[in-house]
Amino acid sequence: MSSPKHVHHVEPKDPDFEQKVRESFSRQTLMTTIGATMTRVEPGTVEIRMPYDASLTQQNGFIHGGIITSIVDSACGYAAFTLTPPNHDVLAVEFKVNLINPARGEEFVATAHVLKAGKNLSFCEGKVFAISEGHGPKLIAAMLSTIMSRMSD
Amino acid sequence: MSSPKHVHHVEPKDPDFEQKVRESFSRQTLMTTIGATMTRVEPGTVEIRMPYDASLTQQNGFIHGGIITSIVDSACGYAAFTLTPPNHDVLAVEFKVNLINPARGEEFVATAHVLKAGKNLSFCEGKVFAISEGHGPKLIAAMLSTIMSRMSD
């Protein structure tokens, strides 16, 4: 038997999913503070990019793990949000991050996709790549996360 | 720009990788105890399967999360082991598991592949699917794990 695929494509339950995701993202002041932009929004998939910035580093001059986490956490949360019904909000419950290579590069690209879009809980996985001129994208982080969805007030 | 791929194919550093992986697996008495078999060994990828067994369940009759963890942990560890040099041993440092759907089914398939094969640390991701007659494979768990590699005694 061939290996099963794990990414299933589902129909968004909210036809305005892209608008609501982009509007919510614009209210995340942290994303503006760190210069992050949302570069892709599709049902079950979101991509966020940010440039290197020397004000966001750890002791060796690499981007701090918490900032790399910020962009991939937002990517995972919004990937889940693309698949929730209208009038729902999402909130990250937990995530785990492997810091696979040092976060050096000119730009960082976080991509996330939904593994399961549940009624109350969604599960996402994310990856972050560093982009440097003259090199291919380098995997620097991987995330698995759980997102809670609920009726918004 | 198109999205970067995260799975890179690397050459095994040990030409006898399959033999050493299968030999080590045969020494994991737990795998025998739970009826698990290694059904695929390739550079950077391992697959382990186990049938449903009523002696391995939690309170609702589904396979216990710790057993699902056992097969995907072994798959991740051995995926890393396919890429280590000769005379090295591997040991799981940590893992995180999302239990995405209840572990009901006739058979469970854990697949793992290496995200990075480092000198001291390797990073793997794994998935577990439940197989039931008349249904497609269903994703029941996802793992991210860290594996330590070192010279064996």
Added chain:
Amino acid sequence: MSSPKHVHHVEPKDPDFEQKVRESFSRQTLMTTIGATMTRVEPGTVEIRMPYDASLTQQNGFIHGGIITSIVDSACGYAAFTLTPPNHDVLAVEFKVNLINPARGEEFVATAHVLKAGKNLSFCEGKVFAISEGHGPKLIAAMLSTIMSRMSD
């Protein structure tokens, strides 16, 4: 200011919490299979013990990480279950385990306590110690986990 404590003591919402926990544990066939017993049940805290058994090992003769995970996952789930209202069931959503020292010893003790008992989600932390004659208990694993609670059918 002194450091805040993180363990809060709460009243169980179900006066029969111990009975329901022990009854559910008795239905986890895996616990019987691996010889695990529940040795402490208090509001927000559960302890599970198991002896070493050569049929549950990984390649070096230590207890397999998935079995260590099994006892601390059950301990976390039942710690959460001590604090849920009557007619609710619990289900682990995810956990992360650090394998801190090799699981060698004569007996293994998993203890778990609740960090937050929420309406839908509870958060627990667990530790596993190895016990060997002539030595003090040795920390071999730590878990953080998320447990979902819902009305049972």
Added chain:
Amino acid sequence: MSSPKHVHHVEPKDPDFEQKVRESFSRQTLMTTIGATMTRVEPGTVEIRMPYDASLTQQNGFIHGGIITSIVDSACGYAAFTLTPPNHDVLAVEFKVNLINPARGEEFVATAHVLKAGKNLSFCEGKVFAISEGHGPKLIAAMLSTIMSRMSD
């Protein structure tokens, strides 16, 4: 038998541990950017505090999970660093964070302590509390993390 304790007190291998920790922390530009300060450094334990800042929020006005992660990740890394020998550096390998309550409050306190200080790998746990006038500290996040230690160049 009484429950074993999991926090062991060890002697620092570097008498200048506090100075090296504070010096490295001062080079984490992110900590300055977010207004975080190191308020406690002891062998195996570090505390970092940051005030609420509206430029660091997610869509609901709470502090973004990635920023909460940043302070507890730094606290864990530096807790490990207090116990490494001279001429070593530390690097986070991975962490898992449970977001237990929304990050609202006037100040956030991250505390971390070492579970095991190994030759190559250390394991830490951290907690983050929100402080609000008129309320006791509230647990908002818990972390388990793995830190790699190696000879610095």
